[in-house]
Amino acid sequence: EKYANITVDYLYYHQTKLFTAKLNVNESVECTNNNHIHNICTNNEVLHLPECKEMSISVSHNSCTDPPTKLTLDVPP
Secondary structure: OOOOOOEEEEEEEOOOOEEEEEEEOOOOOEEEEOOEOOOOEEOOEEEEEOOOOEEEEEEEOOOOOOOOEEEEEEOOO
């Protein structure tokens, strides 16, 4: 799978007290989860995550026919 080993960096913003999950991939990807059928990634980042949040997302690229890769975001405290 093209996106089988995605690493994630979590960036904390003191102003908002929220995290951003930055997906370390070379191409622009699309992300969805059960609560959102539209793309929830902006520049390969999932924004506005509260601490200790766990979220499963599907990562894909619009040019790929492979099934989306499942990824669990586990936001730190």
